Amino acid sequence: MTEKPIIVWFRRDLRLADHAALSAAVETGAPVLPIFVLDDGAAGKWRAGAASRWWLHHSLAALMSSIEALGGKLVLRRGDAADVLAALAHETGAAAVYCSRGHEPFAQQVERDARAKLGASDVELKRFAGTLLHEPDHLKTQAGGPFKVYTPFWRALRSGIKVARALPVPARIPPPRKVPKSERLEAWELLPEKPDWAGGLREAWTAGEAGAQERLSDFLSDGLANYADERNRPDREGTSRLSPHLAFGEISPRQCWLQAGHFASRHPHADNGHETFLKELAWREFSAHLLFHWPSLPDEPFRPEFADFPWRKSTRHLKAWQRGLTGYPIVDAGMRELWTTGWMHNRVRMIVASFLIKDLMLPWQEGEAWFWDTLVDADLANNAASWQWVAGSGADAAPYFRIFNPVTQGEKFDPDGDYVRHWVPELAKLPAKAIHAPWLAAAEVLAAAGVRIGSTYPAPIVDHAEARAVALAAFKGLKDKP
Numbered sequence: 001m002t003e004k005p006i007i008v009w010f011r012r013d014l015r016l017a018d019h020a021a022l023s024a025a026v027e028t029g030a031p032v033l034p035i036f037v038l039d040d041g042a043a044g045k046w047r048a049g050a051a052s053r054w055w056l057h058h059s060l061a062a063l064m065s066s067i068e069a070l071g072g073k074l075v076l077r078r079g080d081a082a083d084v085l086a087a088l089a090h091e092t093g094a095a096a097v098y099c100s101r102g103h104e105p106f107a108q109q110v111e112r113d114a115r116a117k118l119g120a121s122d123v124e125l126k127r128f129a130g131t132l133l134h135e136p137d138h139l140k141t142q143a144g145g146p147f148k149v150y151t152p153f154w155r156a157l158r159s160g161i162k163v164a165r166a167l168p169v170p171a172r173i174p175p176p177r178k179v180p181k182s183e184r185l186e187a188w189e190l191l192p193e194k195p196d197w198a199g200g201l202r203e204a205w206t207a208g209e210a211g212a213q214e215r216l217s218d219f220l221s222d223g224l225a226n227y228a229d230e231r232n233r234p235d236r237e238g239t240s241r242l243s244p245h246l247a248f249g250e251i252s253p254r255q256c257w258l259q260a261g262h263f264a265s266r267h268p269h270a271d272n273g274h275e276t277f278l279k280e281l282a283w284r285e286f287s288a289h290l291l292f293h294w295p296s297l298p299d300e301p302f303r304p305e306f307a308d309f310p311w312r313k314s315t316r317h318l319k320a321w322q323r324g325l326t327g328y329p330i331v332d333a334g335m336r337e338l339w340t341t342g343w344m345h346n347r348v349r350m351i352v353a354s355f356l357i358k359d360l361m362l363p364w365q366e367g368e369a370w371f372w373d374t375l376v377d378a379d380l381a382n383n384a385a386s387w388q389w390v391a392g393s394g395a396d397a398a399p400y401f402r403i404f405n406p407v408t409q410g411e412k413f414d415p416d417g418d419y420v421r422h423w424v425p426e427l428a429k430l431p432a433k434a435i436h437a438p439w440l441a442a443a444e445v446l447a448a449a450g451v452r453i454g455s456t457y458p459a460p461i462v463d464h465a466e467a468r469a470v471a472l473a474a475f476k477g478l479k480d481k482p
Helices: 022-025 040-046 050-068 081-094 103-119 152-161 200-204 211-221 243-247 253-266 268-294 304-308 317-322 329-341 346-357 364-374 380-393 406-413 418-422 445-448 462-480
Strands: 006-010 032-038 077-078 096-100 124-128
Touching: 006 022, 006 081, 022 032, 022 096, 022 124, 022 152, 032 050, 032 081, 040 096, 040 103, 050 200, 050 211, 050 364, 077 081, 096 103, 096 200, 103 124, 152 268, 200 406, 211 243, 253 380, 268 380, 304 462, 317 346, 329 346, 329 418, 346 364, 346 380, 346 406, 346 462, 364 380, 364 445, 380 462
Parallel strands: 006 032, 006 096, 032 077, 096 124
Antiparallel strands: none
16 A cells, blocks of 8 residues: 655745744654645735845745755646645545645634635644744743834843754655645746846855855855945945745745854854854844734734824826836835845935835825835845835834935945946946945036936936925824824
8 A cells, every 4th residue: 555645835935944844744754745836816916026036036946956966856846825725635535735835824824714615524624833933923021912112022032932943954754655746837827028127136146055055054154244344335235135035935934043053152252143144034023023923014004093094195106116217226225225126225225215105295005015016035024024114004113204315325325426326327437425426426527428417317307305305294293193
């Protein structure tokens, strides 16, 4: 009698190392059937955006190759995940389905549906932790509720967490005697074709588990020691750039936490950068914690009073922001970096978000939707929590009256103008003193640099000082409402 296989359902955990569900399945000694289901319907409007779909294609291709090297085969299916899993379990006579736990509202619903449909055939759905350092329903305040403020969340996480050793890659993934038919990855058409806009993504990234490990290794050796000081400088390689690898689970937060600790223990000068890096991992945890407990976070303001905020509607301003044509160089540089590489420096993300929300007075949901489609690291919890943080409507949010001045932010964090010159080449010949506010430069300075405001580069679409006053008045009106 052929032993019943165990289906390992890959989701946002596209790796072999430190994969609890996969390791547990292999340890049973039963045949293992890895599967990935492309279920666009479950996520609704939060189906993967264009940049994420590009990444998913390459990450799945890498995972397929890695699984085959260990003797297995990744089966691809498209459709309702619960239905696909139930059908595969019936077709293969599977004993169980193992998976990593999801935390987004739609991921939890899929798990409930799958459990019900599999349970009808007495097939167990067994979930494992691994996408986070700490499950969001386990970490609670002293009062027994969820955290709403980051600092006490960080203290509880830091003091209470016991990070176990990361799990190794299985020596072998034993396949079932008969492997079900798989769909072709190319048939899913995840890659852009007409036009193929993904050249910048291909140049900037190596998707997959090997690329994730290489990125972490490079960051630890070259960036961790100076991370606390350098991470706010978009003109330098000061950040980890691990976010897309974490978003797709090509590397686990536990691996990042442990390897950073090992490096810091051998290099005491890296202590400051190490602690700052752990706090950034904790922000990812905090965002997931918020989304788990407040599933409306991507759609509705966390603070209900912001539901009445007098947002504007301006297709012209929105498109100028999206295309990097606002007339504010640091904003335009960030938006062009995003469009080209599918990523944007974190400091610049805050600047461009503040500009959309508080200078243009456009709803934070517009920015959230644009980032969702264009970011390779698009993560529902991070995206929603971060946009609400800037808007002042979220948990532990920045106060609404904290309005970034795009000129002074550029001067502070891109002091020589190198970041702007790279992404806004029409301003490349301007001196550093003029590059963040070119409309204020002397005519002879502009002429020498070949810059014509309103022609080769746009004039500012709003006056920051005036826009700031309008935004603050709107916020005061909100506060004054009974």
